[in-house]
Amino acid sequence: MLKFTFLAFFAFYAASSSFAVKLRYTDCGSSADVHSITLEPCSQDPCVIHQQQNYTAHISFTPKANHDKAYNFATGIIFGSPQPFAVSPKDACGNGVHCPLQAGLIQTYTASVLSPITDPKRVAAKWEVKDENDQDIICFVFPVVIVWNKF
Template sequence: MQAFIVFSLSLILCCSFVACGYSDCGSEDGAIVSLEITGCSNTAKRCILKRNTNSTLVLSFTSNVESSSLTAVVHGVILGVPMPFDLPNPDCCKDSGITCPVASGQTYKYEGTFPILGSYPRVTVDIKWEIKDKDGKDIVCALIPAKIG
């Protein structure tokens, strides 16, 4: 009976995490503290991104390494196939709320704006958003279930 209760509580916590709108997809040298995207509900299972608009991702994270530079790398994953997405500003140390170098043990707040073009097809997509250190290793990696509408 106790095993059933523990399993049930674990399942509820797992489902609550998915409902928050993102999952960690392999943060190597840091940890995600919080993640929000403008226009998305914290209770929605998929973030609905409206075409012909801009969205802003706000990602708070703690770095476990020192790095003189940070780069944002984004992929749209459709049917398991990652497709690169060019950001207007991939340099996380410029106009994103972060001043480099970053220090180990510190928490940072990154803000990145990205366009949802009218030419994008109406598809279900998982957004893989990575922040990489100077050596190309993921400090954080978030997988965000989304739908372009």
């Protein structure tokens, strides 16, 4: 009976916990070395995301050059058409990133994205961190599946 209770508790805890998965991604022009990217809550790759839910990315990278500023951009590429997603905060400085960015200094930062309201579909999500000259410091694309809200 004790074993059953433990397993039931573990199953409940696992189901209710926030999961993060290391994403498989395609680099689309990063000038920095990207070490790892996780997205939470996400328990599988590709990540299944629910409309109007916040998702948090944790990105570890090393800039190859100095940058005074850094800004977040997220885009969903749906049937070849880019659609911007709301990112918070827009300024990538802070949340673990120390600006000005110094070449060779490992940075890990956190930013959140609100999943858009859209019909369920598979989407190529594009994440960019651009500098003060609108040049990509980080750029990667990864697949997500957008589904209806869970109620």
